[in-house]
Amino acid sequence: MAKITKEAVETIVEAVGGNDNIETVTHCVTRLRFVLYDEEKVDKEKLTNLDLVRGAFASGGQYQVVIGQGTVDKVYKELMSVTGRSEESGGRAGDGDSENDTADKQKSGKKQNAFQRFIRLLADIFIPILPAIITAGLLLGLNNLLTGPGIFFDDAVIDVYPQWTGISEIIFIIANASFNFLPVLIGWSAVRRFGGSPLLGIVLGLIFVHPQLLSAYAYGDASANNEVPTWDLFGWNVEQVGYQGQVLPVLVASYVLAQIEMFLRKRIADSIQVLLVAPIALLVTGFFTFIIIGPVTFGLGNAITDFFLWTFDQYAWLGGLLYGLLYAPLVITGLHHTFLAVDLQLTASTDGTFLWPILALSNIAQGSAAVGIMILAWRDQNMRGLAGSAGLSAYLGVTEPALFGVNLQYRFPFFCALISSAIAATFISINNVLAFAVGVGGIPGIFSIRPPDWGAFFIGMLIVIILPIVLTYLYGRIRKVEI
Known part of the structure; x- marks a missing residue:
């Protein structure tokens, strides 16, 4: 692993055009995400020649620098120190509150x-x-x-x-706590993202899973037997339903809560905000959620679930083929985050998710393609080390180093991985492989697969471990690609 030094981080800053060219910078699990004033000032060659950097690319109004899981946190902290910025928001020191954090997100949003x-x-x-x-x-x-x-x-x-x-x-x-109390986690993160108080987001999530409410997991049977408890609000019957494991209801309610809170804070005197803002915001959001937001989004979430269930039930081979073929490109564009919500909805309301196993196989395929490059570049110590470590990272569920640092650099390994992933995904979809939970999207992902489906998933893993290596190696040899 490359050593993290002040000099290396300073070089990253210089390569993206200097501190004055950085509007904001944040990070995710594997990448530094820069919002730059002028992306033309980026010296990509200087950037990618650093041992710390696995790849770099522009996407969605951001310039993203792939560092790697775990390492990116340390690099980010050193970058904050070097540039004199606040870790909270990625802006200049002193910009660390939630409103500034939201404003920083909006800066990159202007370019999207x-x-x-x-x-x-x-x-x-x-x-x-x-x-x-x-x-x-x-x-x-x-x-x-x-x-x-x-x-x-x-x-x-x-x-x-x-x-x-x-x-x-x-x-x-x-283990089950995170899924059972998923609205609490989402409430905290979503309200924080929308500019409200994270603590109120936690309280909102707790309201969604209050034990006095009928559990969302029991709603189907209760509804079928006409036993769903209700409140009588002046003749209007409102169902007393919780939203355990649900995604859409808490997302929409979090937005409403944050907007109400910010509205009140601008209009209520500071001296009495503690007495009025939180109670009013929670009360209004709570009533609005149980009466409108909850029923509507609960139905919408079930409709989305039913759509995917119908697609994979009627055309399993086609659904698997397309998702296996497109998942890695979705990662490049960032669209893959959309399907995490679908995975969580599927695991909460059905026997499991058929999408997540395909994700795991796609990650393994990209790792194997990187291993193919490692074999082709055996005499090049630097590329051999980069491709080998990137492949291992993908096998363990973090695919960005393999994608951006190796496969997209040569292109053909990326497509070899896509072909292999599509074949394996088609196979496991035909065999109705399901994951009972979202886990590590690589080889360890087999432990999140239902035991009856282990055999089919294992065959899928063999396909994406062996085939990308073979295809990448043969293409490189036959076309005499210079690595």
Whole structure:
């Protein structure tokens, strides 16, 4: 791993045009995201020649520099120190409050169209809570090893060794918390992103999962039996329904809450804001949510779920082929964040998601293509090291170093990976492979797959491990590509 030094970070700043050319800078899981005044000033060659940098590209009004998972946090902190900016917002020191943070997001939004701004919005909301969701998926996979029959024995481990039952139940509680209280996580992140108080977002999420409400997981049976409890509001029957595991209701309600809060703060004297702002904002949002937002978005979320279910039920091979072919390009454009909400909706309201297993295979395919480049560049120590580490990163679920640092640089490995991913995705879709949770999108992702589907998913993994390496190597040799 490249050493993080002040000099290397200063070189990054110089390569993007200097500190004066940086309007704002933030980061996600793997990349530094610059909003620059003039992207023409970027010295891409100087930037990509740094050992710290795995790739660089412009997208959606931002100039993104791929560093790598874990390392990007340290590089970002050093960059803040070098440029004299605030870590909270990425602006100049002293710009660290939430309103400035929202303003910084809006600066890059000025360079984006409406659709790009929407995708950026989803990314800003879901990226901060991804660690909790991925951790929950991994722990559910661990619990799956203990409770799934036919893995180690004909019966589940807890049936063969009952003394493991308590351990399994504790693991499940720890793992399931993030999904059961998903509205709390989304409420915190979304209200913060919309410019409101994160604490109010947490309270809003807690309202959504209040134990006095009928659980969203029990709504289907209760509705079928005409047993959904209601409030009588002056003759208007409002269903007493919670929104466990739901995405759309809390997203819309968070926006409404943040707008009401900001509206009140501008018009109520500072001395009495603590007495009026939060109670009024929560009360209005709460009533509006239970009466209108909740029912409408709950129905919309179910409609989206039904659409994907129908598509993969009627045309499984076509759905798998297209998603397997297009997922990596979606990562490049940032559109893949849209489907995280769909995955969460599917896992909350059905037996599992058929989209996420394809994601895992797509990541593995890009990693294998990078390994193919590593083999072709065996005599080039620098490229061999870069491609090897990028491939390993993709195998473990972080695909950006392989995508931007290796595969897109030579192009043909990227397309070899797409072909392989499409073939594997078609196969697992025909075999109805489902993931019961969102986990690590690479080889460890098999632990998030339902045990009955392990065989088909394993065959899919073999396809995306072997085929991209073979295709990349053969194309490079036959076309005599210079690496």
